[in-house]
Amino acid sequence: MVLQYQIPGNDFSSAGEASSNFKTVLKKLGLPSQTIRRVAIAMYEAEINTVIHGGGGECKAEVNGDRIRITFCDHGPGIQDVNLAMQAGYSTASEKIRELGFGAGMGLPNIQKYADDLQIDTEIGKGTTLVLTVNL
């Protein structure tokens, strides 16, 4: 099963809708609640990153026999230093974004914590593709 979502950039009123929708789908499939929760949290963080940093993008969520793989692709500025971005507490979010409760620097660390695998392919000025996998 493959689902596709368009993630609007800088729209915080609808941020998280793809993750909420996919969580509902996983519930209907009858997957264990712990697995659904891990997928939902990791996906939400990636979705928020796409909204805040990527200027929006596309998301593809796949459920295969033994795993769930979610790909986020944006055409934003790219990540300057991936190792730094992976550090808990590091954030490049603006003051305005922080006032909304984002920008804690926990996005990528949370994805790494809740997903079984995380791959980031980024190029400055071209964009970022993030693939997260949760095994079933």
Added chain:
Amino acid sequence: MKLSELIKRLDLKLLTKSDFEDREITGGYCGDLLSWVMGKAKPGNVWITIMSNVNIVAVASLTDAACILLSENMNLEREIIEKADEQDVVILRSSKPSYILAAEVFQAVEK
């Protein structure tokens, strides 16, 4: 302790629909940084916060929090309550600060 018992015992105001799922409370988590809450809150937790923008609904829903408990009488826009009702997220409110509410939730749930 069930959510309905907590509402009664702590005299909390229910902002969302009254026919909510009466879940078992597993504890609490205090925080206003959304990703921090995402990473740390446990399923069934009472999430105590002063953050009152629309994004709290998705965070509570995706982490399986039992409810959001707004401290300091934080105001909430009508559309946020509607969104919470759509996603079966319970939002409560109190005039007390987060520190006092955390202590009260702890007394009620953990002891």
